Amino acid sequence: MEPTGQQRGVSAVVIHYFMANFGYFGLLSSLVVMLTAKGLQASQVALLMALFTFANKVAKIPLAPWLDGSPAPRSVLTGCVIAAVGLATLGQVQQLPLMALALMLAGVGISINNLASKQLGAAVSDSMQSRARLFSVINVAVNVASAVAAPLALYLVDRKQYGWVAAGIAATYVLAGVLTWLRLHRVAAVMQKAGSSNWRTYRNLLQRPGLRAFLLINAFGWFLYGQLFNTLALYVSSALDSASKLGWLYSLNAVLIVTLQLPLTHIAERWQGGRPMRQVTLAFTVFMLAFIAAWAVPGYPGAVVFVVLFTLAEMLFIPSVDVLLLGLIGQESRAVAYSILSISTAVGESLGGGFGVTTWRWMSNHNHMSEFWLLVAGMALVFVGVTGYLQRSSAGLRAIPQGA
Known part of the structure; x- marks a missing residue:
């Protein structure tokens, strides 16, 4: 990338990590409380949390080969939109099966975004003299997001604003995906595909x-x-x-x-x-x-x-x-x-x-x-x-x- 492209890439990646993790840590800090407020039993809350965690952690394994064949900004946008749809749905439904589907959808979207964000950061770092500095800035952005999002989400939850929390987190993911795609979808260095991948790639x-x-x-x-x-x-x-x-x-x-x-x-x-x-x-x-x-x-x-x-x-x-x-x-x-x-x-x-x-x-x-x-x-x-x-x-x- 040219210097201006590199600067645009660095700022876009760091801002994306901040926004996506702002949503993620806001969700983690408030999800159990929001589910409990829907009148669920402890065992049901535990089941939903397990399904969300499973989707978030495991979905990336079968999806990774597909992500290698897709430009990272497009994958980021896809993951963020899927996560937002799941979270917005969660805020509106009361039935356990629908909540389970919404959380699994959110988990898959977050998983896609996590991997695509890594690809994006790697692509931007290719043109930098020091990769470590970019990943250090990303680490700072993630910690700032964590420090701000959790208290804010818990503040709203404490005032029983559950709908606003779910909607706000969903909107954060949408905004993160759209802004990143708009800023980077014409930057050639981050639109390159890694080529064809499959299970043998592992x-x-x-x-x-x-x-x-x-x-x-x-x-x-x-x-x-x-x-x-x-x-x-x-x-x-x-x-x-x-x-x-x-x-x-x-x-x-x-x-x-x-x-x-x-x-x-x-x-x-x-x-x-x-x-x-x-x-x-x-x-x-x-x-x-x-x-x-x-x-x-x-x-x-x-x-x-x-x-x-x-x-x-x-x-x-x-x-x-x-x-x-x-x-x-x-x-x-x-x-x-x-x-x-x-x-x-x-x-x-x-x-x-x-x-x-x-x-x-x-x-x-x-x-x-x-x-x-x-x-x-x-x-x-x-x-x-x-x-x-x-x-x-x-x-x-x-x-x-x-x-x-």
């Missing part, structure tokens, strides 16, 4: 040198990340008896990302020489220090130090994931590749969260709750060692160009 990508090692490393990172919203919540609410202060910790996490992500990315690029694998190894090391701090610093101040260090590690890790993936696959089958990555992420985060909650409860029952943080720190150290070994032994990871 197998072919998994055989690409370095990809399986990268997926394992990615799962390691999300395993550690899974401790933030699971084990930390248990630790602060149970061991520290400070449940009312838990929200401040998550707010601190968001504020640090918004204010420090870009400066940290700039510093890390200069220090690491544009080598994303080094940045991932550093992230795992900082994760380890965060867990040690939770053990070493007593009480709520220890939780604060933990969140500060943990957030630094998160800011190092998350942009590097996209940079590494695109360095491994180039411009080939990006929707399918991101679909595979999402599976690795889901496995790592779910295993991490499940391990953290289960192990912490068991250790706390045996009066060893503080030692849990040393256990996870030891696991992070192991991940550092395994990551270094995989980097040295994988030709694909070694071949990733500097700056990717």
Whole structure:
């Protein structure tokens, strides 16, 4: 793209991520309350949430080959409109089967938009000297959206404005899709198709040198990340008896990302020489220090130090994931590749969260709750060692160009 096209692409992608995630986090924070307000039983709410989650997480697997054959701006528009139709329908119906269909439709639309947004960001980053900077700005936009949308949606829900919440989220998705398509549908660099993909593409990508090692490393990172919203919540609410202060910790996490992500990315690029694998190894090391701090610093101040260090590690890790993936696959089958990555992420985060909650409860029952943080720190150290070994032994990871 020409410089003006690149600037238009960057701003369009960042604005789209903000708007789409504004709708998504507004939905996540209020959906259970809205469903309960319709007079549903707890088991029915749980069923609807499971159907929405299933559609949101799984739909991308069969749809990814189709998305590779469609220009990303068109796919973004399609996904956003489908999500909006599902959410608008949800706000109008009262029957359980219709609510289930509406939520599954919304989940499919959100899934399409998520993959297409990744394709869009990848296409824009192709012409940039530093992919990490774009993905860092996107990370900031996502966290700003989360910090604003959830309180606003809950404010309206608290005043029983359920219809306005559903309609507002639907309108946000429509606006996000339409604006992005209008701004980018004539930009040649983002309208290119990845070519024909099918189920064999999954197998072919998994055989690409370095990809399986990268997926394992990615799962390691999300395993550690899974401790933030699971084990930390248990630790602060149970061991520290400070449940009312838990929200401040998550707010601190968001504020640090918004204010420090870009400066940290700039510093890390200069220090690491544009080598994303080094940045991932550093992230795992900082994760380890965060867990040690939770053990070493007593009480709520220890939780604060933990969140500060943990957030630094998160800011190092998350942009590097996209940079590494695109360095491994180039411009080939990006929707399918991101679909595979999402599976690795889901496995790592779910295993991490499940391990953290289960192990912490068991250790706390045996009066060893503080030692849990040393256990996870030891696991992070192991991940550092395994990551270094995989980097040295994988030709694909070694071949990733500097700056990717």
